[in-house]
Amino acid sequence: MTVLNDAFRANAREVMARYPQPRSALLMVLHAAQEELGYVSDDVVREVAEIFDLKAADVEGVVTFYTMYKHKHPGKFLISVCRNLSCMINGADETIAAMQETLGDPNQTTDDGLCSWETVECLATCHWAVAAQVNYLDVPYLTPDRAKKLVDDLRAGRTLDEVLTELRAAKSLQEAGSAAAQRSGGV
Secondary structure, rough: EEEEEEEEEEHHHHHOOOOOOOOHHHHHHHHHHHHHOOOOHHHHHHHHHHHHHOHHHHHHHHHHOOOOOOOOOOOOEEEEEEEOOOHHHHHEHHHHHHHHHHHHHHHHHOOOOOOOEEEEEOOOOOOOOEEEOOOOOOOOOOOOOHHHHHHHHHHOOOOOOHHHHHHHHHHHHHHHHHHHHHHHHOO
8 A cells, every 4th residue: 555645755765865875864764654644653664764765774773762752642642741950850740640631541542543642751841840742832831731731722623823822921821830839949
């Protein structure tokens, strides 16, 4: 079964041509495939390997090394919660527990196909601990209450832009930031 169309293949070859070593474009082409299909399936791995004249195992090695590539469809909204040091000090365990209570186990898509969630090691926004992202867009100060509200709003059909705008609003950030400072002892 072919999953990548001719236009995708032509674009991939165009990207590859920009580099002295065509393999240098592999990450970009895999991102494009994931963007188009929602995840990187075994068929995508095989077809990308053909485009690059590589073994499927070589492409699979790249896909399994980088956590940004998903092996099954994560749903419409992928929520990533940081669990690195700054976030753990600021309550990531509680936020993670709230995510599990609200959405179930990590790396599983809800039955309605709407959400999945995962933990990640660092989102490089320690000043917003507990840092999170939805579909790779930053969500500052994800407390357990804010996590539940985030999911409730998405389930209610609000757009991601609306939800993120509200979570990033000055008043919302001030309240969440104050709570984070209290948890960490004012650090």
